[in-house]
Amino acid sequence: MSLSVHLFIKADTLFVRLTGELDHHTSMHLRDRINSLMDKFEIKNIIFNFRNLSFMDSSGIGVILGRYHQVKQKKGILVVCELNSMIEKIIQLSGLYKILVITKDEEQASNYLGVA
Numbered sequence: 001m002s003l004s005v006h007l008f009i010k011a012d013t014l015f016v017r018l019t020g021e022l023d024h025h026t027s028m029h030l031r032d033r034i035n036s037l038m039d040k041f042e043i044k045n046i047i048f049n050f051r052n053l054s055f056m057d058s059s060g061i062g063v064i065l066g067r068y069h070q071v072k073q074k075k076g077i078l079v080v081c082e083l084n085s086m087i088e089k090i091i092q093l094s095g096l097y098k099i100l101v102i103t104k105d106e107e108q109a110s111n112y113l114g115v116a
Contacts, residue, residue, distance in 0.1 A: 002020050002021070002025075002026065003018060003019070003020040003021055003022055003023075003026035003029075003030065004018070004019040004020050004052075005017070005018060005019075005030055005033065006018075006019075007033065007034070007037065009037065009041055009043065010110075010115050011115050012042055012043060012044040012045060012076075013043070013044070013045040013046070013047060013110075013113055013115045014034065014037055014038070014041075014043045014045070014046045014047070015046075015047050015049065015106065016030075016034065016046060016047065016048045016049065017049040017051070017052070018030075018048065018049065018050060018052065018053045019052035019053065020052070020053070020054060020055075021053075021054055021055040021056070022053060022055065022056045022057070022059070022060035022063065023055060023056070023057045023059055023060065024057065024059040027059035027060055027062065027063045028059075030063055031063050031066065031067075034046070034063075034067060035070075038070060043071075043074075043076075044071065044074050044075070044076035045071060045076040045077050045078070045079070045113050045115075046067055046071055046076070046078045046079070047078075047079045047080075047081060047106060047109045047110070047113070048064065048078070048079070048080045048081070049080075049081055049082050049106055050080060050081070050082055050083050050084065050087045051081075051082035051084070053084070053087055054086075055086075056087055056090050058094075060090075061090070061094045061096065064078070064080070064096060064100070065096070068096075068099060068100065077101055077112075077113060078100060078101070079100070079101040079102070079103055079109040079112060079113065080096075080100050080101070080102050080103075081102070081103045081104065081105050081106055081108065081109045082104070082105055082106070083102065
């Protein structure tokens with residue numbers, strides 16, 4: 001299976017909706033697309049929506065961790081939302097839950113960041 005990526009920007013926040021598998025085959029492309037948008041626009045925060053993500057390996061964790069460091073440098077916040085049970089377990093086992101903001105859905109994430 002592949003990865004489908006839907007990206008959009010609202011204010012200074014990049015929304016990233018993923019469908020499919022975030023693995024070593026797809027993570028580099030996702031990282032490059034996000035980095036390109038962050039360089040081109042004034043992106044401070046990122047919201048990852050994992051509702052339709054069916055698989056994530058250590059490469060996916062690397063993408064999240066790398067973007068976390070990027071937004072921290074800009075004094076921003078990285079939020080993940082709509083975790084299914086498998087992705088939630090991966091987030092917990094990797095230790096990312098200690099540094100990420102986790103919300104129920106995009107609306108809650110948007111409210112947390114103050115995105116209208």
